[in-house]
Structures are given as structure tokens and as C-alpha cells.
């Protein structure tokens with residue numbers, strides 16, 4: 001058995017968590033990460049027949065029974081993940097009853113998985129149905145996107161169009177746009193279901209007055225999505241109260257999409 005602390009997937013997740021913290025997206029325990037792993041990836045590092053603990057999930061995710069995830073722990077500070085990965089992270093498997101979490105490694109101080117596991121696992125299911133290559137769901141609290149949800153219309157088309165207009169790269173990075181949930185109680189199966197519903201049509205889901213979810217085939221992709229949207233939100237907040245002289249016209253956005261052969265979210269361009 002190899003040391004799991006040397007596993008490429010764990011090293012990459014720790015680096016991503018640290019980077020998210022350094023970007024100011026994950027104050028205290030704000031935010032959470034889940035990475036879907038195949039049994040072949042984990043069995044060199046943990047004995048998959050040896051369950052350390054079982055914890056009721058508090059929700060069901062039928063299509064994910066038997067699937068493995070490396071996830072952040074609830075209440076755990078992002079700044080500490082790099083120093084104490086075994087306390088702050090856990091390798092879990094959803095049991096065959098699809099409502100029990102089996103801990104195979106980590107949460108070594110008796111802790112448990114993030115309170116947002118419903119939103120993570122349900123989002124994984126929703127994204128896998130659209131894109132079988134999806135492996136990552138990230139949640140964080142980036143300042144500018146969060147601030148934008150106080151002053152911008154929460155209509156998804158309007159919100160997306162504003163972000164697309166802030167920087168030419170935006171429509172290239174998220175041509176599927178951004179979906180938005182109104183403020184809701186977090187850490188529940190209800191917000192999990194609502195997030196997953198939104199994940200069917202976009203890889204970015206904003207939680208008004210809370211933060212954002214991003215999904216992707218790998219940690220870089222999910223991180224890059226949030227990074228790009230957050231930069232656009234920052235530009236928006238810099239210019240929102242200034243008189244605009246010009247922006248990227250719809251014909252320009254369409255030109256970018258056509259040039260790269262991208263499928264743009266239907267109805268979001270004039």
C-alpha cells in the first residue's frame with residue numbers, strides 16, 4: 001500500500017484548496033471540495049474492504065452508490081488543509097444503500113464530511129448525466145461574485161450577459177452561462193436538489209448572498225471557471241457605478257463563439 005499523502009489526486013486537491021484560500025475565496029471553513037475517484041485510483045492507497053466508520057448521509061444519491069470521493073471536512077479551515085490533510089479531508093464511499101457514507105481514510109480527529117455533501121453529490125449526478133467526464137465540484141465564497149448578488153438582477157440571462165461582457169474570455173470559458181439560486185438555507189438536501197437542477201444546464205451555479213459552485217472534468221477546470229467568473233465580477237463592480245461608454249456587443253460575443261465553434265447557452269444572446 002502506498003502513502004495516500006503522495007497520491008497525485010490528493011496532492012492536487014490540497015494544492016487547489018490552498019490556492020482557493022490564497023485567493024480569499026475560502027475564509028475560515030468557507031467552501032468545500034469533492035473529487036470523484038475510480039476504485040482503481042484509490043485501491044493502491046487504501047484498503048477498500050476496510051471501512052473505518054459509517055455516517056448517515058442524510059440524503060440519497062442513487063446513481064452514486066459505490067462511488068468514491070475525496071472531500072473536505074465540515075468546519076475545517078482551508079488554510080490548514082495543506083498542513084493536516086488527514087484531519088481536514090476524507091476519502092469516502094457512498095454505500096450500496098445510497099444513503100450511508102463509508103469513511104475509508106481521513107477525518108482523523110473524528111470529524112465528518114462537509115455539510116454541503118448533498119449539493120456536491122447531487123451536482124455530481126447532474127453533471128455526470130450531461131458530461132460523463134465530470135469529476136469535480138467546488139464551492140467557495142469569492143468576494144466579487146458574492147457582492148454582485150446584492151446589486152445585480154439575479155435573472156440568469158442578465159447575470160450571465162453582464163459577466164460575458166466584462167472580458168472577452170468569459171464566453172469562451174463558460175459559454176453555458178451561469179445559473180443563479182436565490183438565497184436559501186445552506187447545508188440541506190433542498191439546496192442540494194436546487195443546485196443539481198441548475199447544474200443540468202450550466203457548470204457554474206451562484207448562490208445569492210453566499211457564494212458559487214463550479215463543476216468540471218478536473219480541479220483545474222473547475223477552479224478556472226470560478227476564477228474567470230470572479231474576475232468578470234470584479235471588473236463589473238469596478239465599472240458598475242461609472243458611465244459606460246462601450247461594452248462587447250452581442251455580435252462580438254457571437255463572433256467569439258463562432259470562431260471557436262462553441263455552443264452558447266440558448267437564448268442568452270440577442
Ligand code: 13P
Pocket residue numbers: 029030031032072073074075076113114115116139186187
Ligand atoms: P462546511 O464547513 O460544512 O464545508 O461548510 C462551509 C460552507 O461553505 C457552507 O456553505
Ligand code: ZN
Pocket residue numbers: 030031139140141186210211
Ligand atoms: Zn458556503
